[in-house]
Amino acid sequence: MNAQANTMFSGYIICGTPRTGSTLLCDLLKSTNVAGNPKSFFRRQSISRWVEQWGLPDAQTLGETDFKNAYLKAVIKAGKAGTDVFGLRLMRENLDELSAFLDQIFPLLPSDKMRLEAAFGHPLYIHLTREDKLAQAISLIKAEQTGLWHIAPDGTEIERVGTPKHPEYDFERIHRERTDLERYDAAWISGFDDQKIKPLHIAYETLAVEPAETLARICDALGVSSPSADTIKPGVAKLSDEISADWMRRYSSDIEKMTEPTFPEAQNSAICASQ
Template identity: 70%
Template sequence: MFDAYIICGTPRTGSTLLCDLLTSTKKTGAPHSFYRRQDIAEWAEEWGLPDRGTMSGLDFDVAYLNAAIAAGKGGTDIFGLRLMRENLDELSAILDRIHPGLPSDKARFEKAFGRVLYLHLSREDKLAQAVSLIKAEQTGLWHVAPDGTEIERVGPPGEPRYDFQRIRGEVGELEAYDTAWNMWFAQQHIAPLRIGYERLAGNPAAMLISICVALGVQPPDTDDIRPGVAKLSDATSLDWMRRYRLDAAV
């Protein structure tokens, strides 16, 4: 039985779909990106934490960690966290301040969260991943429900614009993040449960059940599993990928 799990991902790998599925079981926590640096102030305000300027940095870190664990459990016995590679070192540094003297990231995570199951969420088609990310950034629309209702919009509607250099740069960065995750797993002697976006998107119920089994939690009935997030890939996405392959071949 695990006390926690960490979804180790990169952008546009289906992490929002996976977080939604895990939360829906009412048994496997309520994972979010609690340690995404841009969101820490917002989370702290939502949890009613004292203003950062009224306490020491260490006291804030401890209060924030305790609140994050409570939120990530969502009334269950298991804590869930979504963690992007770019935030890994920052979280480890925070935990090192709270629990100094431990020999590794893994030891710090286990001291803070208990026995952790690591889920490595990745996407084999890095071109599709890069296109999805750039389209979301340009249009401001990040997630929609199966009925087409907007779930997450971070900016006013914008026109998507094909940009070969930007796509190429994003592909390289996403590949580097995946490599960095794998190097970290090896350094920390962690054997993660590997989750491919393609399999998650193709059969979310099967993937959720396999994670529940790995966590030691009774999985929900297949009929009760209803994904709350839909794909945003469309004809524009396919056109960009076609154009990119042609441009890259020149």
């Protein structure tokens, strides 16, 4: 057994929202060969794919509770990937579903934290956030519209969903996504506070420019060796471009117009000021 895994943490849960650099971070952690292989094992759209990949009988064959136990066991094995450290990526929109999933295995536990720790031991909670929520919303919408989610540093497409489409600026959609992302991130923060969790905070803005230093912080917290900085080669690149910058300018302009007083209001203000 790796002596360095003798730590207070059994693993980690990356607590994020879409387009915060979680794919980059997951790849970096996997590349250490000592920190598991974090994936979105409880993303509802992906569970059937994992079941097929692992060769698990389905819920109809096993029954609901036995299936969930078997799935959890397989998740832990996959998340460790032959190491002593378990890794999981969890988006806030999937937390309630995961909590309900675990409640069938560990009933009567009163909190998300207790259910997560019953399943995964004592994990390090990594709060992965993005300070610029407007840029995050634009990145998400562009990926949804174009189907292109990730590219390699050389520009090679890594993940594309659907046929290529040209992105179209949509103020209302951007505003809605920005609001939702702010709400999801606030929900993580309030959940940590309510359940007395002290997460390790990682900002996308730091991760993107200091991947080696960010990885070292996490490995140090976990008690495992971090690879030397010169061996760390991020496998994904930023997708932001001139379209992203243009959308940010247009959104800021549209927001400013919305906050400007209408002509009658401005006229009334001028009249009152002259009296």
